[in-house]
Amino acid sequence: MFERILRLVDEVPEIDRFLGVDDLLAGINAVAERHGDCASVRRIGTSRLGEALWSLTIEGGPKQAVVFAAVHPNEPVGGQTSLHLARTLAADASLRADLGHTWHIIPCIDPDGTRLNEGWFEPPLTMRRYGRNFYRPAGREQVEWSFPLAYKGVFFDAVIPETVALMRLFDETEPDFMCSLHNAEYGGVYYYVDSTTPELSRALSAIPEHLGLPLQTGENEEPYMREFSPGVYLGLSARQHIDYLESIGVDHSDFDAGESSMSYVRRYGTRYLISEVPYWTNEDSRDMTPLEVSYAVVLRERAKELTEADRVLSGLMSSVRNDLSVSSPYRRALDAFLPGLAKQSRIASAAADGSAAERLAVVAERFHSEELLQSVRMRLGGMLLSTVEGELAIGNGTPAIRAAHAELTGVFEHWADLAEAAVPATAIPIRKLVATQFGAILASVSTPR
Structure with a gap:
């Protein structure tokens, strides 16, 4: 068969x-x-x-x-x-x-x-x-x-x-x-x-x-x-x-x-x-070659970068929250996922403190951390852009929404450049x-x- x-x-x-x-x-x-x-x-x-x-x-x-x-x-x-x-x-x-x-x-x-x-x-x-x-x-x-x-x-x-x-x-x-x-x-x-x-x-x-x-x-x-x-x-x-x-x-x-x-x-x-x-x-996604740093170091770097992504995205969301007029699917998703960035950071930090993380990391683990960061920034950054653009499309272009849109557009393009450079991949x-x-x-x- x-x-x-x-x-x-x-x-x-x-x-x-x-x-x-x-x-x-x-x-x-x-x-x-x-x-x-x-x-x-x-x-x-x-x-x-x-x-x-x-x-x-x-x-x-x-x-x-x-x-x-x-x-x-x-x-x-x-x-x-x-x-x-x-x-x-x-x-x-x-x-x-x-x-x-x-x-x-x-x-x-x-x-x-x-x-x-x-x-x-x-x-x-x-x-x-x-x-x-x-x-x-x-x-x-x-x-x-x-x-x-x-x-x-x-x-x-x-x-x-x-x-x-x-x-x-x-x-x-x-x-x-x-x-x-x-x-x-x-x-x-x-x-x-x-x-x-x-x-x-x-x-x-x-x-x-x-x-x-x-x-x-x-x-x-x-x-x-x-x-x-x-x-x-x-x-x-x-x-x-x-x-x-x-x-x-x-x-x-x-x-x-x-x-x-x-x-x-x-x-x-x-x-x-x-x-x-x-x-x-x-190829890095399955490369089990040991690195010269511990898995704990990789996890702490992951926690740090997730915290920074949270600072940027949650800060922009906070700047427009009171002006948002539509409970769109994007907004509901962001309300659920943005608090999760801090939680993911805490999980990575807690895992880094465990004895199992004292071993050397491998290439695949470093790749996973980098890929996770790029994915989070592209996914959540894209949905936040869709949220504010939806408000602009219905005429709700308050100063806060216009300012957030301008800033986030630049941030997203920068993150996209980093994603395509830092995690090269073949479709x-x-x-x-x-x-x-x-x-x-x-x-x-x-x-x-």
């Missing part, structure tokens, strides 16, 4: 741009129209702004599989992966029969947020264009992190409509398999799973290798991740994050989000795959990212666990 999967991976066509919401929906409707014998589209919910949420069902067997994309709307690779998966399954009855699943495929679970990112979907993909047109919701408005949670004094039940739609689908289908499609900015390919076997781990590693992509082997996304094999980790939960903050003495009472899809489907014994693929690659062909996720889905479903 794995050789067949690699052949299918090689058949993924070239892709020159990311698809927006309308193109993704047109794509799944075309699949249903062409393959009406096995495929149909149905509405599963409504977005916060009133847009219908659609799922494509492809009949293929008694087991149920749910695949969904755009849980974070700044991560569009999964939309095209889900569309390619749908086209392949609908056209290949023997593959459907071999896999033995009925598929429920949602190419865009957050259309409202995805539309706010479409300004950078056309090539070329650069950090400057990405940041300038970037949007990521506040944690409590993210589909992936707004499932119900009650743990150690943290209580979350403000479940957004998009998440409600997924919960209903999970409850209806009690899926055997679930896949949430994600992508990162820099580094290599990695996965979260509920469990694995040597055969599955080898398959998940071999697919990106076959496509010439690296696995993520540098610093982990979170310090508490449990590794099964290189690039393959146990799925994350809000409970793990709260436990970690408690363990390093950082207050968790302000945690303002919910649980993950991974945690929700455990009640059904669902196997899951979360695939993370990067837009850009850089990965979209075809390879889609092929990696597509192959990982097929491998996960077809490999016994």
